[in-house]
Amino acid sequence: MSWQTIITDIFTYCILGYSVLLLMCYVFIGIYSIGETNNYLHKNSFTDYRILAGSTQAPSISILAPAYNEGANIIENVRSLLSIHYNNMEVIIINDGSRDDSLDKLIAAYDLYKADFFVNQQIATKNVRGVYKSRNNVYRKLWVVDKDNGGKADALNVGVNIARNDYIVCIDVDCILEQDALLKLAKPFLENPGQRVIATGGVIRIANGCEIEGGRLTRINLPKEFLPRVQTLEYIRAFLLGRMAWSRLNGLLLISGAFGAFDKEIVIKCGGYDHRTVGEDMELVVRMRRYMEERNEPYKVAFIPDPLCWTEAPATFKILGRQRNRWTRGTIETLKFHRVMFFNPDYGLLGMVSYPYWFFFEFLAPIVEFTGFVSFLVFSLFGWINWSFFLTLLAFIFSFGFLYSVFAILMEVLTYNQYKRQKDIVNLVITAFLEPLIFHPFVVWAAIKGNIDLLRKKNSWGEMTRQGLSQKKSSN
Amino acid sequence: MNIRPHYFNLAILFFTGLILALIVFILITMYIRNRRGGKLKKWKLMANLLIRKAIFFEDDGDNNKTIQLTQRTHQLLNADPHFRELLTGELLNARKNISGTSAGNLKQLYLQLSLQNFAVERLKSLKWYIKAQAIQELAVMGIKEQITHIYRFTNHAKELVRMEAQMAVVKLYGFEGLRFLDVVSYPITEWQQIRLLHELSHTPAENFSGIEKWLKSENKTVIVFALKLARDYHRFELYHAITACLPDHDPDVRLQAIITLGELYRDDTAALLISRLLKEDIKHQLAIVKVLKNIAAEQDMPVLLDLLNTGNPQLQLGVAKSLAGLGPEGMKALQHHPLADKHPLDQIINQIKSEVAV
Incomplete structure (x- = not known):
């Protein structure tokens, strides 16, 4: 046996072993998610959310929406947030030192005045310049905070300091929420006696191609462009299969920064969002879980499969590359901060399953592939x-x-069936076929660049230019 | 390399076959769904027409008069279980939103179509969601005959079955239905408590009994629910039983007792809560301070002023609001506090002043 054969054999066996293990994880995730989704759908058929909407006993929620240079759409976006069906809530817009006219527009549109407001610095943040309230009683739920620029994590921490309610919902200001999104997100906090629900997440869907009027989604369409369409498929796979399975295991490490609800008390006890990482959403969930594990307090991170929030996906390779680069850096930073949990039985499932899975199959996967x-x-x-x-x-x-993608499409058809035309489903299947050829190699390359950027200590967010959804009736 | 590609070829064949099968299944499912969509629309229209007829049905005092059904409805009901499901669903939705004589007519239609027999059959199902659906259906339609069965499910191991059975007994028997609280051993979730309170809000509140017993329940969630009942139905006579919950070791019970005392208070309640303040964690302290804002009196002022010296700004804000709530005297005392011109009390006072001005 020549040395070349030995080298290639060892290498091939290693890669093969890794791949088989990864595929087995996917098979497990796919099958395991079915029960959780089924269970949720059955339970949900009994739920009358109107009861919660009008109840004074509903969990009190503060919506935190950081905004940086969002002047173009800020008025419409805030109006959309204020129209959400939920009684017991306040909306806090955090203007993170925008260089555009976002604040002036908000002041004019909502008749705001600078109020005397004591900001309790439970989490250290950049300077708060002012807290604004409306003179108009119609907008009594609205608070606008103006602060020095400090990034998304810092803006969210200011929101946490100002929030007066028990639960915070962090949202990207340009997201479009379903009318009953908050009701659905709030319900898990009321359902688990003996186990504290520390965070809840819902499904994020791609809004490119959909019709939007007055900040509301009026018609769901499959994106016509390839990149948003392939991300639609990717999100279906990740949310309907991956997150549901992890939720069933109570091993979820990530709730999307675009839309998630958190127990404010635990967020504060954990020290809020960490501004040292660009993956502040994942890092917070991991830290909250770690906090609960270290105190041996029973807890749960809940996830619901309902599509609650619609967001615009990057439509160009340039923007997509930046996004995936950032996601990679965020994952690595989070894993690094919490490396003490790696195969540490003191952290139970979190240390023995969730963390190692993320390490081997989220962080290492693109490196192995490359x-x-x-x-x-x-x-x-x-x-x-x-x-x-x-x-x-x-x-x-x-x-x-x-096969895995087609299975995800099947689950979508059998559960929420958002894309009702057969043509759309055929398109999704074609996209699933093309994904490994076009999209996946690019995503791997973006992740490798993320690794390199992290080694170079580059920690910028990367500008995320959006085409904008509320500007036109149909965006694509 | 010793791995035989043969195995991979087999796997590829298997995956490909599965992919094709799934795609075909998806397309057939969508085709059937789209085809059935048209039929469902027609059925829905038929069901709604029938429901409308039932709502406006007048029996002219003749109790034996029945709601006229078309031949087609009869045929479909006997032949197609999907139609029966759809009609039952539509009837339930209509019944949930209608009360009075029309609601009675809907029940008459339900009985006339013998739909309750199918529901009773489904009560025996081993699938929890089918059982729970049947319980809900019978309760919404006000079928009391099955109450013995349903009552037995109020402590069922399956959460949804239990919840629907509890809702059903309350829906059918109002406050009397709450007697399941005597025996329930599983926790009553906050969500279920909200549902029960909502259901009870539609029932005339008689002077129902049982709260005192539930306040001493082994099941802590029953105590929490009993406290909410006492608060919502202004049961001042239970004051001592409620204050007895204040030192309970369960934090949820203590929290609810504090909130309840905020509604059912006496002259000495503020002093009682203040005496508990330093024994509690910050969450409960804040709850007490929030209650004090509404119930504290001038005699509590010295203690409140003393509480401003605690280092917690959140607590200071709450206490300052309580002092301000005492009127000009309280505000004056607040402004003359030794820490009044120091951070954070100075900012807190500014905020309160501006709130008072608005």
Whole structure:
């Protein structure tokens, strides 16, 4: 046996072992999620959310929406937030030192005045310049906070300091919420006696291509452009399969920063959002879980499969690359901050399953893939490739990936069925076929760049230019 | 490399076959759904027409008169379980939103179509959601004959079955239905408490009994619910039983007792709560301070002023609001406090002043 054969064999076995383990995880996630989704749908059929909407006993919620240079749509976005069906709530808009006219527009549109307000600095933040309230009683639920620029995490921490209610809902100001989104998100906090629900998340869907009027989604369409469409598929897979399975295990590590609810008391006890990372949403959930584990307090991070929030997905490779680069850096930073939990039985499922899964299959996966690709180039250059075996393995992985996506589409059709036309579903299946060829390699490359940027200590968010959803009736 | 590509080829074949099968299944499902969509629309229209007829039905004092059904409705009811499900669903939705004679007519239609027999059959189902649906259906339609069965489910191991059974007995028997609280051993979630209170709000509040017993329940969630009942129905005579909950070791019971005392207070309640203040954690302290804002009197002023010296700004804000709530004297005392010109009390006072001005 030559040394080349030994090297290629060891390498191939390692990659194969890793891939088989990953595929087995996916199979488990896919199957395990079915029960949780089924259970939720059955339970939900008994729920009359109108009771909660009008109840004085409903959990009190503060919606925190950081805004930076959102002047173009801020008035409409705030109006949309104020019209949400929920009685016991306040809306806090945090103007994070915008350089545009966001604040002036808000002052004029909502008749705001600078109020004397004691800001309890329970979490250290940048300077708060002023807290504004409306003279008009119609907008009594609205608070606008003006502060020095400090990034999203800092803005959210200011919101936490100002919030007067028991639960905070963090939301991207340009997201479009379903009318009953808050009711659905609030309910898990009322349902688990003996186990404190510390956070709840819901499904985020892609709004590109949908019709929007007055800040409300009026018609759901599948995006016509490839990139938003492939992200639609990706989100269905991640939310309907991945997060539901992790929720059933009570091992969820991530609630999307675009829309999630948190127990304010625990957020404050944990020290709020960490502004040292660009993945502040994941980091907070991990820290909250760690906090509860270290105190041996029974807790749960809940997740519901209802589509609650619609957001605009990046439509160009440039913006998508920045987003995925940031997500990668956020994941690595979070894993690094909490490395003490790695295979640490003191942290139970969190330390023994959730953390290692994220380490091996979220952080390492693109690195392994990239290494595999580079090795393939080297091996083929030296003629060390067994082509028939290589092609068989490639077809194996490709067919599994395609199968997993088709299974996610099936789950979507059988549950929420947002895309009702057969044409749309066929389009999604075609997209699932093309994804490993076009989208996936790009995402892996963006993740590698994220790793490199992190090594170079680059910690910027990366500008996320959006086309805007409320500007036109149909965006694409 | 010793791994035989043969196994991978088999796996690829298996995956490909599964992919094709899933795609076909998806497309067939969508096709059937779209086709059934048209039929469902027609059925829905038929059901709604029937319901409308029932709502406006007048029996002219003749109790034996029945609501006229078309031949087609009869046929469909006997032949198609999907139609029966749809009609039952529509009837339930209509019944939930209607009261009075029309509601009685809907019940008459339900009985006339013998739909209760199917619900009773489903009560025996081993699937929890089918059982729970049947309980809900019978309760909404006001079928009391099955109460013995349903009552047994109020302490069922399956949460949804239990919840629906509890709702059903309250829906059918009002406050009397709450006797399940005597025996329930599973926790009553906050969500279920909200539902029960909402249901009870539609029932005339008689001088129902039981709260005192429930306030001493082994089940802590029953105590919390009893406290809410005492608060909502102004049961001042239970004052001592409520104050007895203040030192309970369960934090939820203590919190609810504090909130309840904010509604059912006497002259000595403020002093009683203040005496508990330093024994509590910050969450309960804040709840006490919030209650004090409404019930504190001038004689509590010295203690409140003393509480301003605690280092917690959140507590200071609450106490300052309580002092301001005492009127000009309280405000004056607040402004003359030794810490009044120091952070954070200076800002707190400014906020309170501006709130008073608005």
